[in-house]
Amino acid sequence: MDKRARERDKEKGLPASKRRAKGKLVEGQITTDWNKALAQLTTAYPDRINPYL
Secondary structure, three states, X not given: OOHHHHHHHXXXXXXXXXXXXXXXXXXXXXXXXXXXXXXXXXXXXXXXXXXXX
16 A cells, blocks of 8 residues: 555544545546646657657
8 A cells, every 4th residue: 555545544433524644646537638648758858759740
């Protein structure tokens, strides 16, 4: 069990407004700000990213 899982487990019975542990990653979850991420990757790795744009 990782650190985040332990934190979520401790807060299991609390209402959502009282929880402070970060949520878990869920497959199929909507991801936002792809343009910003792609711009950063293009800047950091231009020879790897640009051929696919």
